Structure formats: structure tokens, C-alpha cells
Amino acid sequence: MTFDLYMPAQVHSGDGCLSRHFSLVSALGSRCLIVTGHSGARLSGALRDFEQLCAQNGIQTAQYDGIPENPLCSRCSAAALAAQNHGAQFIVGIGGGSVLDAAKVIAWLAANRAEDIDGLYARRLPNAPLPCVLIGTTAGTGSEVTAVSVLTRDADGRKVSVTDARCYATLVFADARYTASMPPSVAFSTALDALCHAAEGYLSPQCDDTTEHFALKAFELLGQGMPSLLTDTPDDTARQALLYGSLWAGLVINSKGTAFPHPMGYILTEEFGIAHGAATAAFLPALLQRAAVHCPQKLQRLQAAFGASLPDVLQRCILPDVVMDAQRIQGYRARLTGCKHYERTPGGFSADEALDLLTQLFLR
Ligand code: NAP
Ligand code: FE
Numbered sequence: 453m454t455f456d457l458y459m460p461a462q463v464h465s466g467d468g469c470l471s472r473h474f475s476l477v478s479a480l481g482s483r484c485l486i487v488t489g490h491s492g493a494r495l496s497g498a499l500r501d502f503e504q505l506c507a508q509n510g511i512q513t514a515q516y517d518g519i520p521e522n523p524l525c526s527r528c529s530a531a532a533l534a535a536q537n538h539g540a541q542f543i544v545g546i547g548g549g550s551v552l553d554a555a556k557v558i559a560w561l562a563a564n565r566a567e568d569i570d571g572l573y574a575r576r577l578p579n580a581p582l583p584c585v586l587i588g589t590t591a592g593t594g595s596e597v598t599a600v601s602v603l604t605r606d607a608d609g610r611k612v613s614v615t616d617a618r619c620y621a622t623l624v625f626a627d628a629r630y631t632a633s634m635p636p637s638v639a640f641s642t643a644l645d646a647l648c649h650a651a652e653g654y655l656s657p658q659c660d661d662t663t664e665h666f667a668l669k670a671f672e673l674l675g676q677g678m679p680s681l682l683t684d685t686p687d688d689t690a691r692q693a694l695l696y697g698s699l700w701a702g703l704v705i706n707s708k709g710t711a712f713p714h715p716m717g718y719i720l721t722e723e724f725g726i727a728h729g730a731a732t733a734a735f736l737p738a739l740l741q742r743a744a745v746h747c748p749q750k751l752q753r754l755q756a757a758f759g760a761s762l763p764d765v766l767q768r769c770i771l772p773d774v775v776m777d778a779q780r781i782q783g784y785r786a787r788l789t790g791c792k793h794y795e796r797t798p799g800g801f802s803a804d805e806a807l808d809l810l811t812q813l814f815l816r
Contacts, residue, residue, distance in 0.1 A: 481541025532561035549593030559584035592642025594702015645729030646698035653704035656796035673697030675758035746798035
């Protein structure tokens, strides 16, 4: 039996949690930079709510709305510079995982030399980050409760994570109403990401009691919410199940990290423009097949917790439009060699198996 856990962000959830707990935001200072993507923050209603509360509480805001999906390092530096120019005392990220990941590093860069991406990756920035507030508008990444930010390097377009305890948010507001405006494809892809997080951590040979508990809760909630994404628009109850499921799944990867679907999914995002969740989930059926061989009882518990819609969900993980030739697949050998994620895979994993899987799924 074990009970190992570290997740220092203060999380508040439920309808209206932001206004109910806004005194916690006011306590962080009187000037902030709001970081967003193009339109999701506005469409979700979260930006309007936050700006209104700031106006009522005498907080001077500036906005940086230039964070793209799979955020570029250079945009994070630009936002950190904007924070410095505004004299921001704290950073607020309003958006999906891309914005939340960006906000966490912007808070750190803003307290240092804003351009110092090498220092960020080396985790050698001298000053502690500014406080960081996150308001999620997707139900997927669990970035709210992880110490990870996944950025895209400008030089080569590769997705590379920064993982450091200083990346944790200070305050998190999780209000499922802000996820209602997601287009159906974003809602489905982000839910798949959460399912992958729970499955990858749960099936890892390194999974411990705490992580198992978080994962089974995530499967149960995602299994309640995801059927509505297959056929219909989620109602309030389903949206809450999806958001809370994504947070429990975030706690899973916060403790145990991800397995091979994540690094393999990055290839599909970088080179084929597939959204992160859908890209990762392309490899989920293969992970579950390995679990059937190496840990069948755990797989049965996962299936029982998620419920009857799992086969339909897995059917939707197939990506018929991704096509690779043999030379291209062999070209991925170097980047798929020696990934730390392989030891988190039931039965282990290797570059040869990764290339075989790409061949099986995408060679046409
Ligand atoms: P996302 O990339 O943040 O957003 C996808 C799209 O959805 C964007 O076009 C965004 O618009 C839009 N959108 C978001 N919320 C919306 C809303 N409520 N209404 C309307 N549109 C909305 O998607 P994501 O899947 O949440 O995040 C993916 C990123 O998170 C990837 O970079 C991935 O690598 C990373 N990730 C991080 C962790 C971690 O532990 N830190 C874990 C898994 C994944 P706008 O651009 O206009 O906002
Ligand atoms: Fe993910």
C-alpha cells in the first residue's frame, strides 16, 4: 500500500466558483496579464466573467491573445514580455490546454528574462514564477493539476515538455459551463485525451494505489459523459462528468506520467495537424491490447468502470486519413528510440514495436 501525492494548486470547482472565490484572485495583486487563444476564452464566457470581476475589484488587466494550439515557445516569451511591460503581478490563463500550458510557463518567464527559453527547458530560471491562475475551457488535458507544460519549439516544430514543480498553477477554477461552447470535434478530442491520461497512468507497471484510485474515478466519469459526445450534445450533468473526469485523469498523469501513445501522438499532431487528443487516442486501442496480454484483470476493471460505450469510443479512435509510406515510418526511428514512456507501458515497449504499430495503422 502506498499514498504518495504532490499537487499544490488550489482548485475550486462548480458553477460560479470564480465569483464565489474571487477574493483569492484579488489577494494576488492589482495588475494581471490575461493570456488567451484566439476566440475560445471569449466564446466560453469565462473571459467576460473574469474581466467583470476584475473591474469590480479594481484589478488592472491587459490581455495577450496570441497563444495558438500547441503553443510556440516564442509566443510564450512575447506574452511574458507583455506581462513585464504591464507590470503584471500575476498571470491568468483562460482557455484549453494550450493556453493553460502557456500560462504556466509565461508566469515563470515573466519573473525572469522573458526570452530565456533555454533556461526554461534547463529549469534554470533564477527567479520563482509569478502566481498563476488557470480557468479551463476544455475538458481534457488536466493541465490545471499538473506540473507539465507542453510547448512547441520554434526551431523544429517539435513538441517538448517542461516538467517542474514550479510550473504548478497557484489557483484553478473549474466551471463546466465554460466548456459548453466547445465545437463537438474539440469536445470529443479533449475527452479522448483525458481517457488516454487515465488509461496510460493506470496501466503503467508503475501505477500505485493513489493513481489507481484517481484513474478508476476518471473512467467512471468519462464513461458517464462520453456517450453524449458520440450521439448528442452533452447536458450539464455530462459536461460536469467530463470536466471532473479530466481533472481526475490529470491527477493520474501528475503522479505517473504518460505511456507510448503520447510521444507517438505528437508525431501525428506535428506532421498531420491532428488535434492532441485524437492523435494520442489513435494509439489507445493498441495500449489496451497490450493490457489484455500483460494485465488482463486491470483491463477488466477499466472496462467495468467506463461502461458499455468503450467499444464505440475506441472505434472512433481510428484515423483513416493518416497515410504513411515505409520510408517515412523508418524516419521516425531516432525520435522513437529510448522514450522514457516505454517503461510505463504494460510489458514494456520499444522503438521496433512503435514502428510496427505505425506500419499496422498507417501504411497504405
Ligand atoms: P487547445 O489546443 O487548448 O484548444 C483547441 C481548440 O479549441 C482551439 O482552437 C481553441 O480556441 C478551442 N477552444 C477551447 N475551448 C473552447 C471553448 N470553450 N469554446 C470554443 N472553443 C474552444 O485544446 P486542448 O486539447 O485543451 O489542449 C491541447 C494542448 O494541451 C496540447 O498542446 C497538448 O500537448 C497539451 N497537453 C498538456 C498536458 C499537461 O499535462 N500539461 C496534458 C495533455 C495535453 P482558441 O485557440 O481560440 O482558444
Ligand atoms: Fe494529453
